[in-house]
Amino acid sequence: MLDLLISNAALADGRTHMSVAVQDGRIVEVTQGLQAPAHETVDAKDMLLSSPFVDPHFHMDATLSYGLPRVNQSGTLLEGIALWGELKPLLTQEALVERALAYCDWAAAKGLLAIRTHVDVCDPRLLAVDALLEVKRRVAPYIALQLVAFPQDGVLRGPQGPQQHLDNLKRALDKGVDVVGGIPHFERSMADGALSVKLLCELAAERGLRVDMHCDESDDPHSRHVETLAFETQRLGLQGRVTGSHLTSMHSMDNYYVSKLIPLMAEAQLHVVANPLINITLQGRHDTYPKRRGMTRVPELLAAGLNVAFGHDCVMDPWYSLGSGDMLEVAHMGLHVGQMTSQAAMRQCFEAVTRNAARVMGLENYGMEAGCKADFVLLQAHDPVEAMRLRATRLTVFKAGEIIAETPAATSSLKLPGRPAQTDFRR
Numbered sequence: 001m002l003d004l005l006i007s008n009a010a011l012a013d014g015r016t017h018m019s020v021a022v023q024d025g026r027i028v029e030v031t032q033g034l035q036a037p038a039h040e041t042v043d044a045k046d047m048l049l050s051s052p053f054v055d056p057h058f059h060m061d062a063t064l065s066y067g068l069p070r071v072n073q074s075g076t077l078l079e080g081i082a083l084w085g086e087l088k089p090l091l092t093q094e095a096l097v098e099r100a101l102a103y104c105d106w107a108a109a110k111g112l113l114a115i116r117t118h119v120d121v122c123d124p125r126l127l128a129v130d131a132l133l134e135v136k137r138r139v140a141p142y143i144a145l146q147l148v149a150f151p152q153d154g155v156l157r158g159p160q161g162p163q164q165h166l167d168n169l170k171r172a173l174d175k176g177v178d179v180v181g182g183i184p185h186f187e188r189s190m191a192d193g194a195l196s197v198k199l200l201c202e203l204a205a206e207r208g209l210r211v212d213m214h215c216d217e218s219d220d221p222h223s224r225h226v227e228t229l230a231f232e233t234q235r236l237g238l239q240g241r242v243t244g245s246h247l248t249s250m251h252s253m254d255n256y257y258v259s260k261l262i263p264l265m266a267e268a269q270l271h272v273v274a275n276p277l278i279n280i281t282l283q284g285r286h287d288t289y290p291k292r293r294g295m296t297r298v299p300e301l302l303a304a305g306l307n308v309a310f311g312h313d314c315v316m317d318p319w320y321s322l323g324s325g326d327m328l329e330v331a332h333m334g335l336h337v338g339q340m341t342s343q344a345a346m347r348q349c350f351e352a353v354t355r356n357a358a359r360v361m362g363l364e365n366y367g368m369e370a371g372c373k374a375d376f377v378l379l380q381a382h383d384p385v386e387a388m389r390l391r392a393t394r395l396t397v398f399k400a401g402e403i404i405a406e407t408p409a410a411t412s413s414l415k416l417p418g419r420p421a422q423t424d425f426r427r
Contacts, residue, residue, distance in 0.1 A: 002028070002038035004374070004401045009044035011368055012051070012350065012384050020049065022374040025400035029370055047395065048379040048387055051368055052113035053327035054357035057212075057245050057273045057311025059319075060117035060135070060145075061128035062087075064099040066316040077217065077282045080319035081186075084152065087318065088123055096131035103315060104139045106325040109405045111377030111394045113143055116212065116311075116361050118150035118181055121172045122158070122165050129172045142399050146361055148212050149173055150181035155200065156192045166199065173207060180204040183214040184225040185249075194228045201232040201242070210362065211242040212273075216249035219283055219292060223249040227261060230268040243271040243360055245311070247296040248283050258297065262304045271360045272301050274352075275313035276334035278320055298338045302348060309357035310334045310349070327353040328391045335388060343385065350384035374401035380409055 004022035011018055011030075019034035020027060068087055072079050107115065119132045129147075136145040149172040151165045158164030173180070182200045184193030197213065204211045211233075216223040226244045233242045244265070250258060265272070274296050283294020301308050310330045315323030323329075335341065335349040358366040365373045378396040381387035397405040 002036055004040045004042070004398075005034065005036060005038035006042045006044055006049060006378075007034070008046055009049035009378075010046055010382055011049060012347075012354065013368075014383075016046065018049070020368070020376075022401035025374050026365075027368070027370055027372045027374050030368060042378070042396065044378055046382060048381050048383060048392070049368070050111075050377055050379060050384070050387075051354050051358070051366060051372075052375045052377050052397070053111050053353050054114040054309075054361060054363065054366075055107075055112055055312050055327060055330075055353070056116045056243070056309045056357040056360040057275055057313055058115050058117045059314055059317065060100045060103060060115070060132060061096060061119050062317040062319075063103045063315050065318065066321050071321075072318050074285075075281065076285050077319065080282075080317075081152065083318040084120070088120070091127055093127055093131045093134075096128055097134055100132060100135040101138065103325060104135065104143050104145075108142050108397060109394065109407065110325050110327065111379075111397045111405075112325055112327055113375055113397070113399060114146075114358065114361060114363055115143060116146040116148060116179070118148040118212070118214075119172070119177065120152040121149045121168045122151055122153045124164070124168055126168065126172055126175070129175055129177060133176055142404050144361075144363065146179060147177045148179040148181040149177045150214070151183060154183060154187045154192075155196045156187050169200075170203070173203075173209070179210045179212050180207075181212050181214070183217075184228070185214075185216050185218050185220075185223045193225050197225055197228045197232055201229070201236055201238060204241075205236040205238060209241075211238065213242075213244055215244040215247055217246035218249045219252050219286065219294065220249055221252040221254065224253075224257075224261075226250070226270075227264060230261075230264045230270060233268040233270060239269040241362075242268065243273055245273040246275060246279065247272060248279050248294045250296045251283070251292055251294050258300070262297075262300060262306075265301070266304045266306055270306060272296065272306055272308045273311045273357075273360060274298055274308065274334065275311045275330075276337050277323065277330055278313040280333065280337050281320060293337050295334070295337045298334065298352075299340060299345065307356050307359050308352060309360045310352040311357075326391060328388055332388045332391060346385045346388065350388060375399050
């Protein structure tokens with residue numbers, strides 16, 4: 001007897017009237033019209049059953065800290081970094097854990113079951129590292145949490161010398177942090193930025209780890225550290241294990257240079273993470289009009305064969321006062337900013353917060369096929385485009401074939417003159 005049988009489901013790839021059979025926390029069969037005894041049955045009623053949402057770029061150590069110790073008045077990236085520097089000495093491990101766990105509850109209710117979070121390693125106490133390692137342990141039954149050792153202030157610009165932050169980063173990795181991070185555009189010079197990429201990629205190669213760099217998060221078209229990242233990836237044989245996050249400078253680069261850069265990135269098999277909510281908010285702050293959107297060249301990167309995902313980046317922290325852990329909101333913004341309005345492009349935006357994001361994190365057995373983990377979310381929509389349009393209600397969230405969250409279906413009443421009231425959740 002099966003543990004779970006879901007019937008009459010629409011899948012993100014366009015298949016409809018599908019049945020999904022689950023045994024021992026794994027999908028054992030996906031087919032049309034399957035009838036078999038099961039301990040639990042769910043009629044999807046033609047709604048969308050999707051693999052869970054994945055956030056490949058987040059800052060959980062800062063989440064839900066908005067207003068502490070003050071509000072970012074300018075709304076800029078640099079004031080946010082300065083504000084985070086003011087907040088760090090006031091942090092406690094207990095408060096970090098409490099806020100992160102609260103966010104993880106939000107995430108699970110939204111069907112977000114895998115998160116890659118950057119954690120600041122510039123504090124020699126490694127307070128945030130210890131806090132998020134504890135959070136990772138506690139949420140493991142329902143969220144796959146991957147930690148990136150992130151030198152927020154630059155790995156080569158520690159107040160006690162260039163070795164300080166690098167040593168902190170290595171200590172974080174020794175404690176069990178999963179991924180090597182960096183921020184080359186925030187080093188003191190272009191040369192130091194390039195050197196930081198080299199040193200950090202070498203460290204990752206030595207330890208057999210993945211790399212995820214905050215790279216060229218700037219409106220400066222001459223911030224070109226992603227070129228160095230692609231070179232070091234090839235030199236060290238890290239293809240497929242390296243991510244360039246943000247890459248907003250590509251929005252401002254001249255087309256000729258980009259025509260050379262994108263093939264280099266493709267050869268290195270870089271992953272790319274854009275953060276639409278934050279990129280559209282923080283970039284272009286020095287512009288009058290026209291104002292740049294700031295998001296990297298998502299359609300062009302996808303067309304070149306690169307794996308591109310969308311991240312949430314921030315929720316109620318020094319950089320962003322909004323957010324709720326809803327990856328459909330992220331995809332919705334990415335669709336608009338990237339002008340990705342064809343049917344195929346809109347579906348790519350949905351993939352950017354599901355399948356593509358899972359590839360960034362290197363998640364194993366992710367998907368809606370036999371052998372994959374029975375982690376999925378039932379949405380109150382019939383297809384991915386409708387799900388993004390409505391930011392659809394997460395009706396049921398499954399982890400290892402068991403229900404971990406449920407939300408009542410949304411309804412709305414439409415009353416037009418001369419016509420009876422209609423109820424249509426699609427509005």
